[in-house]
Amino acid sequence: MKQFLASLLLALAIMLPAHAQLMAPAAAASASQPLDRIVAVANDDVILQSELNDAVRSVQQQYASHPDQLPPMNVLQKQVLDRLILMRLQIQKAQDQGVHVSDADIDQAVAGVAQQNKLTPEQLRAAVERNGGDFAQFRQQLGDQITVQRLHDSVVRDSVSVTDSEIDNLLSSPTYKAxxxxxxxxxxxxxxxxxxxxxxxxxxxxxxxxxxxxxxxxxxxxxxxxxxxxxxxxxxxxxxxxxxxxxxxxxxxxxxxxxxxxxxxxxxxxxxxxxxxxxxxQPSRQMVTEFHARQIVISPSELVTPAQAQQKAQDLYNRIVNKHEDFATLAKEESKDPTTANAGGDMGWFQQSQWGTIIANKLAELKDNEVSQPFQTQAGWHILQRLGSRQSDQTDEIARDQARQSIGNRKAEQAYDDFLRDLRSNAYVNILVPELRAAGDQPAAGSP
Missing domain, CATH: 3.10.50.40 (Chitinase A; domain 3)
Known part of the structure; x- marks a missing residue:
């Protein structure tokens, strides 16, 4: 858990709030710590010494067991400051383009981080605070991360496309086959x-x-x-x-x-x-397990309550299993799924996860020709019959998908790298602390 939080906080530490503000004079006068200072200006925003210090500490925590891998402090500070500046410029650009991240988006991101680490959101909050973090800032940094990702997606979407001929050329190239x-x-x-x-x-x-x-x-x-x-x-x-x-x-x-x-x-x-x-x-053949199944779906409606839908599904299950009525006939008569009802509930051959996690789990539990007890999804109450399974060679299909993704990734990486270079070169950036300037950085007029 500590290693996870160190890595996560490192990533988030360089995604600090988009508008840092100096401490109010009255609050500063009463504080025991010294006044903060501005170390860099990025367009109309500032980066404070305290922000840089926090980000550097996060890097040091990540490499606590291998401190010899870190560069000298002055080099590390320059690297981290450059990341902070670039992150701040991206957030500004996203805001200029109207990118908006809601509290609900951040709630979902928090839930995702918690779930990946087998925690509840409340436990994640406690873990962040135990490690010295501020959860409100943690949420803000997650919001910044989402903002920048949406900016990236916007830039890439507008500038990257992949044609079938590009995919064909790639699949026939020696480098792809390598x-x-x-x-x-x-x-x-x-x-x-x-x-x-x-x-x-x-x-x-x-x-x-x-x-x-x-x-x-x-x-x-x-x-x-x-x-x-x-x-x-x-x-x-x-x-x-x-x-x-x-x-x-x-x-x-x-x-x-x-x-x-x-x-x-x-x-x-x-x-x-x-x-x-x-x-x-080397590339290998890609074999995928496919399933053949059929289903009956009973959905609640204005005329059918959830309890009535559940009872209807149970009645149909009993007619299939105990009275040996024909599954396909009942599906045509009773199922409310528009994609399968007219085909007697036949779902065709498909990969296990194609119809969602709940159905995938049921498929794994059933034997061929076995009928499931009614179970619930967002669509309603399902009765599922697994008809068979097979191994399917999906090498060509997967290769084509991978080729499309490969070409898209390469173009996207180059497009966003060009975008960041232009963003940085056209921005007003003034690093006020001389020892934090990297080679090529020029102080603004009036700077030391």
């Missing part, structure tokens, strides 16, 4: 509109990272220390990806590598990249 690779990376970005000196400085930093790795530094630690990518503080882990998701120049390099190998510093459209091949696996 399978998947598990990668980690270090990205040293080149600022938008950079001159030759800035490009040379980025290349020198990439070469410095490569030299550190060759000198024995762990790749994850080097990613934390040198990478500019959003996943730097996660050790640069890209997870499993198909080779076709990589830019062609990177794919060609990866094809020549063995697990454990580290590439040279490769020039890409946004900067220099160092890749590590962690593992690789």
């Amino acid at each position: 399978g998947e690779v598990h990668l980690a990376h270090i990205q040293v970005s080149i600022p938008s509109g950079a001159d030759a000196a800035a490009i040379q400085a980025s290349q020198a930093k990439a070469e410095q990272a490569l030299a550190a790795i060759k000198g024995g530094m762990d790749f994850n630690a080097a990613a934390i220390r040198y990478s500019d990518a959003a996943d730097a503080l996660d050790g640069g882990d890209l997870g499993w990806r198909r080779l076709d998701e990589m830019p062609p120049a990177f794919a060609d390099t990866i094809e020549t590598m063995k697990p454990g190998d580290v590439s040279a510093a490769l020039r890409g459209p946004t900067g220099f990249h160092i890749l590590k091949l962690i593992g690789q696996r």
